[in-house]
Amino acid sequence: MKSYDTIIIGAGMSGLAAGIRLAMFDKKVLILEKHTIAGGLNSFYARKGRKLDVGLHAMTNFAKKGERGKPLTKLLKQLRIPYSELALNEQHRSKVVFPNKELSFTNDLNIFTDEIISKFPHEKDGFMALLEDVRNFNEVSLENPYESAKERVSKFIDDECLREMIFCPLLIYGSAWEDDMDFSQFVIMFKSIFMEGFARPEGGVRRVITLLMKKYKELGGEIKFRSGVSEILTEDTKAKGVKLETGEVLLADKVLSSIGYPETVASIKEDLEVKPRVGKLSFTETILCYDKKPAELGIKDTIVFYNENDAYHYRKPKTLFDEKSAVVCLPNNFEIDDYSDGMIRLTFMANFDLWENLSEEEYKNEKNKVLEASKDIVRKLYPSIDMEPNFVDIFTPKTIKKFTSHHGGTVYGSIDKSRDGKTPVNGLYLIGTDQGFLGIVGAMLSGISMANLHCLMPAGAES
Ligand SMILES: Cc1cc2nc3c(=O)[nH]c(=O)nc-3n(C[C@H](O)[C@H](O)[C@H](O)COP(=O)(O)OP(=O)(O)OC[C@H]3O[C@@H](n4cnc5c(N)ncnc54)[C@H](O)[C@@H]3O)c2cc1C
Incomplete structure (x- = not known):
């Protein structure tokens, strides 16, 4: 039976970053990923000749080269990745748009x-x-x-x-x-x-994932795709390893899980006292491509946080999705535009349970309603875009569940976080979303800090 110092469940941003840290210090480390590619919630795909990002609007936490004390600078230093390799392009300008007020x-x-x-x-x-x-x-x-x-x-x-x-x-x-x-x-x-702001790596999230994968492999880290973990093996509340969906058992002294707190607990057979709650927030994402780029029509916005009510209702909607507010991202509008078409991405808050219970026909119809609502917001914000998109793609909370296995299609995970990464099982730690650091930069920092704290510090120093 194969045995490792650490097994990491999930090849999202946190899993890859944790893997790099451990491989850097000569740990025998294995990342197990259910899917065929890395990236998790922020991966990429191709459709009709277009290279698309699953989620990326922007990387937060922008820092200029060499700027000290910033999360991005610390992260790159810990991963020993030169700043220039991210090829970051800063945003033009973003804004918050409410009924009678705007803040840029x-x-x-x-x-x-x-x-x-x-x-x-x-x-x-x-x-x-x-x-x-x-x-x-x-x-x-x-x-x-x-x-x-x-x-x-x-x-x-x-x-x-x-x-x-x-x-x-x-x-x-x-x-x-x-x-x-x-x-x-x-x-x-x-x-x-x-305070730090938005930037986009040239080439989108592919660039970040390619960099992380290259670094991890150069350092001798092992990764297996199509390797879903069906059980985290424990004995007397101590982690022993994992069992894969294929039945294969792999042993490890420590297990880092990026799959979420409720999902991690659900894959343990021992009865644990904690019952982390499944979060309620999920989203739809619409991608619209146009023959013209926003800049050609005089539109300079990068990201617009749009809200039609006086108050901002951030909650699971009672309807399939809430078209009264949205995030509208114009990924062409960073310093360098590497897209061939104009593109607008729109995110609506959505209700996973309602999406999950639709028939195939209803699902198709509801996706169409998301499309119409998206186009409606584009028309309200930018009347000069008076053309139909030449390409459309939409994903729903069901898509998020399918590709990440997050219970309830949640994007920001459980409301019960474990900030120190600890779980009731010794040697099993949370990284990423349910450790509490979110987003691309946050998830990577989470992987790094939890790997440092629980796998690289001398025994006893961590508490
Ligand atoms: C639509 C959308 C837009 C977003 N936009 C942005 C943005 O613009 N900027 C930004 O900074 N952040 C954005 N985010 C958030 C960001 O993507 C996430 O916070 C971050 O990627 C989470 O990384 P993670 O490593 O914690 O988890 P995940 O990405 O969820 O990674 C977990 C991995 O575990 C795998 N897995 C699950 N179960 C198993 C199992 N049983 N066995 C093996 N593997 C398993 C999954 O397949 C996945 O690859 C967006 C997210 C979405 C969905």
Whole structure:
């Protein structure tokens, strides 16, 4: 029976990053991935000659080359990947659009601050105090207690509309909670979006995954695709290894799981006391391609957080999807545009249970409704795009479930995170989404920090 120092379940961003760290320190490491390619929630595919990203709108946490102390800089240093290899292109400008107000932001925080001061002058002091609070907060401390971000932020900002506008991008880009988020997560997202900002690697997410895979293999790491784990083997609440769907058993001293907390617990036969809850948030994603590029029509936006209500309702909708708000991404509008057509991506909040129970015919019809609602928002935001798309692709919460095995098609996982990665099983640790660091950069940082903490630190030093 084959035996490893560490087995990693899942070849998403967190699994690959953890694998690189361990292989770098000569650990015998194996990544097991259910699918045929790496990337997980943020992978890629090709359709009708087009190379498409599954999820990528933008990488958050932009940092310029050599900028010290930034998550991206730390991440690249830990993985020993030169900055230039990511070939990052910065966004032009993004905005939050509410019924009677808009707030623009770029990768320069001063632009956002000026916008707030000009549109909400009565909140100048409050916003400055919030910035100070955010700057001084150690969001990555594993000891931080959970705290409602809405409550804490309302101590600084009275204006409800401004609060909702600040929360809108942060919630939809990274909260497993409905209508609120933990303050640590708020600070992570605030810094990564408003203070650091968006960039896109040239070639999209393929570039990131290719880099990670190359590095992992060069370091001697092993990876097996089409290798779904059906059971995490334990004895007296100590991890022993895994059993694959094929029945093969592989042993390991430690197991790192990126498949989610409820999914990890469900694959253990021993009765454990924890019952992590399945998160409620899932999405539809529409990709529309056009003959003209947005810039040709004078459109400069990169990402628009669009909301038709006065308040921002970030929750599982009671209908199949909620067309009253959306994220609208224009991936042509980064510094360098490597697409051949114009492209717009739209994300709606969606209800997994309702999608799952549709007949084939209904599913097709509902996808069409998503398409019409997407085109409707494009028309409202950009009347100059008065043409039909030449290519359309849509994925739903069912697609997310199919390709990631996340219970409930969740994107941000369970609301029960394990910040230190520990589970009730010794030697079994969570990485990625349900450790709590989300997004591409967050998931990679999670893999790195959990591998460092639980697999590379001398025994006893971790607690
Ligand atoms: C539509 C969409 C848009 C997004 N846009 C962005 C964006 O623009 N910017 C950004 O930063 N983030 C974005 N994200 C979020 C980002 O993709 C995720 O937060 C991140 O990729 C999560 O990585 P992970 O390693 O934690 O988990 P995952 O990517 O979920 O990886 C887990 C892996 O485990 C595998 N697996 C599951 N079960 C098993 C099993 N039993 N055995 C073996 N393997 C298994 C899965 O196939 C998967 O490959 C987006 C996500 C989606 C869905």
